[in-house]
Amino acid sequence: MSYGGFRVPNNSGGMAFQVKPDGSIKIGDTADDVAQVTGTLNINGPAVFNEAGSTTGDFRVESNAAENMLFVDASSNRIGIGTASPLFTIDVQERTGIESTLRLRGSGDVGIRLAADTDNSGENDNPYIDFYQDGANSNTRAQRLATIAMEGDAGATFTDSLANTFFMDAAYPTSIGTSTLRTLQLANDSKNNGHKARITLEGNNGYVGIHTNAPTTPLEIEGTTKSTEYATAVGTQDLGTGTSSTLSLDAGIMLLDADSINGTDMGGYEVHTLNIPNGSISGQRLTIIAQSTTNSTMIMPAGSINGSIGSLSDASGTTALEFVWISEGSISAWYQVS
Numbered sequence: 421m422s423y424g425g426f427r428v429p430n431n432s433g434g435m436a437f438q439v440k441p442d443g444s445i446k447i448g449d450t451a452d453d454v455a456q457v458t459g460t461l462n463i464n465g466p467a468v469f470n471e472a473g474s475t476t477g478d479f480r481v482e483s484n485a486a487e488n489m490l491f492v493d494a495s496s497n498r499i500g501i502g503t504a505s506p507l508f509t510i511d512v513q514e515r516t517g518i519e520s521t522l523r524l525r526g527s528g529d530v531g532i533r534l535a536a537d538t539d540n541s542g543e544n545d546n547p548y549i550d551f552y553q554d555g556a557n558s559n560t561r562a563q564r565l566a567t568i569a570m571e572g573d574a575g576a577t578f579t580d581s582l583a584n585t586f587f588m589d590a591a592y593p594t595s596i597g598t599s600t601l602r603t604l605q606l607a608n609d610s611k612n613n614g615h616k617a618r619i620t621l622e623g624n625n626g627y628v629g630i631h632t633n634a635p636t637t638p639l640e641i642e643g644t645t646k647s648t649e650y651a652t653a654v655g656t657q658d659l660g661t662g663t664s665s666t667l668s669l670d671a672g673i674m675l676l677d678a679d680s681i682n683g684t685d686m687g688g689y690e691v692h693t694l695n696i697p698n699g700s701i702s703g704q705r706l707t708i709i710a711q712s713t714t715n716s717t718m719i720m721p722a723g724s725i726n727g728s729i730g731s732l733s734d735a736s737g738t739t740a741l742e743f744v745w746i747s748e749g750s751i752s753a754w755y756q757v758s
């Protein structure tokens with residue numbers, strides 16, 4: 421036995437409601453027809469919207485304060501919360517009186533997983549989190565002000581970056597080279613020393629400060645330090661054949677080659693005057709060592725040096741001199757410390 425369907429016509433000769441023999445139900449027959457449920461709608465089975473895949477079959481949920489509290493854009497395959505024009509896969513925008521905040525809360529583990537390059541198609545497809553403020557255009561990565569991310573190929577994102585490293589970067593790509601500076605800081609709240617910055621990477625020269633937020637050298641530490649080893653760069657300089665030369669301050673320890681000097685002989689020594697340039701910052705240390713395999717040499721330091729100073733010799737006696745540069749108030753001079 422076959423059974424017929426059931427239908428209710430509308431005022432224009434069309435169909436307002438229809439139950440088909442196969443059990444399916446159709447409400448309306450034109451795109452502007454509206455089905456309104458005043459009470460509660462209970463759906464006990466699966467619910468499918470836009471089954472035909474029509475690009476005009478958007479899904480929208482309205483709340484008291486937001487016309488587009490939830491919006492599924494069928495044509496762009498994007499979801500908007502607080503917007504009917506989502507620009508990203510999930511786009512959450514401000515609603516009146518409500519912060520655009522995402523919270524994940526659960527009785528077990530809660531986390532965020534960023535899995536990039538799932539098809540293993542390129543080293544520079546990487547996970548990232550970008551930060552924007554001060555009216556920056558968040559539709560483009562070029563105006564981001566800070567990033568937490570992973571690097572792909574070495575040097576792809578910034579100079580000296582290592583391949584596949586995790587990094588934090590304070591940068592504004594569209595303003596590199598301008599007066600816009602980005603500083604990166606690490607802070608914590610301690611029991612004995614308050615809540616403050618502990619490490620600062622300033623945005624003018626890239627200087628690093630530890631327990632200071634205004635470093636004036638590549639690395640500046642406010643306070644005492646402790647280590648099991650001490651090392652500094654060692655530079656070399658050939659004094660040549662003249663009677664005097666000017667020292668280079670490229671390193672904290674300078675090893676002088678005195679084989680070729682030809683100064684005035686003094687009791688079997690070839691004497692050479694070594695002019696020491698002024699230091700660059702108060703507290704700078706300098707160690708000078710002379711060596712010669714062909715001459716008995718004596719190096720006499722000269723320049724802005726206060727107090728009595730010794731000489732350098734490759735024979736018996738003093739073979740190294742150590743100085744510290746003091747630039748405080750009216751004093752600007754090297755002082756011998758050993």
